[in-house]
Amino acid sequence: MLKLSQLFYSPQTTHQQAILSEEESRHCVKVLRMKKNDELHLTDGKGNLFLAKIAEPHHKKCVLDIVRTIEQTPAPLYHIHVAIAPTKNIDRIEWFVEKSVEFGIQQISFVQCNRSERKQVKLPRIQKIALSAMKQSLKFFMPQINEMVSFKSFMANLTPDETRYVAHLNEGERVFLKDVAQKHQKYCILIGPEGDFTPDEVTLALNNEFKAVSLGNSRLRTETAGIAACHLLNIVNE
Amino acid sequence: MLKLSQLFYSPQTTHQQAILSEEESRHCVKVLRMKKNDELHLTDGKGNLFLAKIAEPHHKKCVLDIVRTIEQTPAPLYHIHVAIAPTKNIDRIEWFVEKSVEFGIQQISFVQCNRSERKQVKLPRIQKIALSAMKQSLKFFMPQINEMVSFKSFMANLTPDETRYVAHLNEGERVFLKDVAQKHQKYCILIGPEGDFTPDEVTLALNNEFKAVSLGNSRLRTETAGIAACHLLNIVNE
Structure with missing residues (x-):
C-alpha cells in the first residue's frame, strides 16, 4: 500500500534520476528523516509513478x-482548462483548486475581470x-497553473484547439453545458467573478468563439461554478 | 433586485404573520436597524418568498x-438525501453543507461509522x-438536517420509499451512479468516512437494499464525494 507521506513529486524526473x-x-530528509538508500515513491506529475532510492539525502x-x-x-483523452476570476476570499479559490485536482483538471488560469476585487494570486501557495491534492487523490497528474492575466490579455492569447x-x-x-459538451475534447471554460462578467466581457468572449453556457438551474458562487464545470466535464467523459 | 442582507428566514410563516x-x-433590528413598518423579504424555507413589514421590531x-x-x-420533482460520515476536520463538512445547499439538497444526515474519528456535530452551526447558503443562492428551500446517529441506528430507521x-x-x-440513477426519484446516498466503511457496514447496507455505486474514476475525499453525489443527482434531473 502506497503511503501518502512517502509520495514525492519532482517534475524533472528522468528514468534514471530525480532531484x-x-x-x-x-x-x-528533515521531517521523515529518510537516509541514503531508503526507498520512496515518486511521481513526475505526468502520470508516472516510480520507486526511487535516496542517493544523496541533502x-x-x-x-x-x-x-x-x-x-x-x-x-486522459480530454483536457479540462478552467479560467476563473479569483474570489475576494482566497480560501474559496484554494478550495476550488483542491477539489478540481481531486476531480481531475489539466489547466487552471486566473483571469482578472472588470468586476474582480482581487488583483493578485500567489502562485506558489496555489x-x-x-500538489497536496494530487498526492491525496493519487492522481499523478499535476495541472498547469498560469499566472493571473487581465481578461483582455487572456482573450488575446487563447489556445487555438x-x-x-x-x-x-x-x-x-x-445552453446547459451538459447538453453541448462532447466527449474527448479540449475544453476551456471561463468562470466570472462575484458580480459576473460585464456585458463587454461577454461580447468579447462571444466574438472569440466562446459559447454561452449555463451550469444548471442553481445560482452558484464563483468557486462552486468552477468546481461544477470541472466535475460536469469529467462526468461527460466517464 | 433582492438584497441578500434583507432576506430573512422563518420556518413558522403563515400567510398572515411570521416571527x-x-x-x-x-x-x-440591531444590525440593520430596521424599524416598524420597514419592508423586507422573507422565506419560509419551503419555496415561498414573501414581502413582509415589521409589526414589532423586537x-x-x-x-x-x-x-x-x-x-x-x-x-423539485426529486429528493436528494445525503447521509455522510462527518470528517475529522469539521471545516470540510461545513463546506459540504454550503455547496450541497447551493446545488440543491433536501435532506442531510450525519452517520457515525465504525471508522469515524468525529463523534459529534454541532447542529446549530451546521x-x-x-441558512446562509440558502440565502446566498436564493433557493428558498431549507434542507432537513438530522442529528448524528450511529450507522446501525441509521439502518434501523430508513425511509421506505x-x-x-x-x-x-x-x-x-x-456501478457508476450516473448510469443507474433515474430521474424524479427520492434518493438516499451513503458516503463513508476517511478510511471508508468497514466490510460489515457495506454488508449491512447491501442487506438493506442499498446499491453499491461509484462516483467516477477519481479517489475523492469524504466531503468531495458528498458534493459529487449531490451535484450528479441534480444534473441527472436537469
Whole structure:
C-alpha cells in the first residue's frame, strides 16, 4: 500500500534520476528523516509513478535514483482548462483548486475581470495546494497553473484547439453545458467573478468563439461554478 | 433586485404573520436597524418568498406582517438525501453543507461509522451555514438536517420509499451512479468516512437494499464525494 507521506513529486524526473525541490527535500530528509538508500515513491506529475532510492539525502536538494517504474497512467483523452476570476476570499479559490485536482483538471488560469476585487494570486501557495491534492487523490497528474492575466490579455492569447465556453449570468441565450459538451475534447471554460462578467466581457468572449453556457438551474458562487464545470466535464467523459 | 442582507428566514410563516428567530431578529433590528413598518423579504424555507413589514421590531422576537407572496417555487420533482460520515476536520463538512445547499439538497444526515474519528456535530452551526447558503443562492428551500446517529441506528430507521445507494471503496461490484440513477426519484446516498466503511457496514447496507455505486474514476475525499453525489443527482434531473 502506497503511503501518502512517502509520495514525492519532482517534475524533472528522468528514468534514471530525480532531484527534489527544497520543500520536498526538507520533508524527506528533515521531517521523515529518510537516509541514503531508503526507498520512496515518486511521481513526475505526468502520470508516472516510480520507486526511487535516496542517493544523496541533502535537506535542500535531495538526489534520488530511480529503481523502477511502478505505474504509467495514460493521459486522459480530454483536457479540462478552467479560467476563473479569483474570489475576494482566497480560501474559496484554494478550495476550488483542491477539489478540481481531486476531480481531475489539466489547466487552471486566473483571469482578472472588470468586476474582480482581487488583483493578485500567489502562485506558489496555489501550486502547493494542487500538489497536496494530487498526492491525496493519487492522481499523478499535476495541472498547469498560469499566472493571473487581465481578461483582455487572456482573450488575446487563447489556445487555438480548445472548445470554448463562457458561464455567465447576463441576459442572452445559454445552453446547459451538459447538453453541448462532447466527449474527448479540449475544453476551456471561463468562470466570472462575484458580480459576473460585464456585458463587454461577454461580447468579447462571444466574438472569440466562446459559447454561452449555463451550469444548471442553481445560482452558484464563483468557486462552486468552477468546481461544477470541472466535475460536469469529467462526468461527460466517464 | 433582492438584497441578500434583507432576506430573512422563518420556518413558522403563515400567510398572515411570521416571527423571526433570536438571531434573525438581532440581525434585523440591531444590525440593520430596521424599524416598524420597514419592508423586507422573507422565506419560509419551503419555496415561498414573501414581502413582509415589521409589526414589532423586537430585537429577540421580531414580529412581521406578511404583505404579499412574491414567489412560490414548486418543490423539485426529486429528493436528494445525503447521509455522510462527518470528517475529522469539521471545516470540510461545513463546506459540504454550503455547496450541497447551493446545488440543491433536501435532506442531510450525519452517520457515525465504525471508522469515524468525529463523534459529534454541532447542529446549530451546521444549520446556520445551510441558512446562509440558502440565502446566498436564493433557493428558498431549507434542507432537513438530522442529528448524528450511529450507522446501525441509521439502518434501523430508513425511509421506505427512498432509492438507496452506498458509495464505498471496498472490494465488490459497483456501478457508476450516473448510469443507474433515474430521474424524479427520492434518493438516499451513503458516503463513508476517511478510511471508508468497514466490510460489515457495506454488508449491512447491501442487506438493506442499498446499491453499491461509484462516483467516477477519481479517489475523492469524504466531503468531495458528498458534493459529487449531490451535484450528479441534480444534473441527472436537469
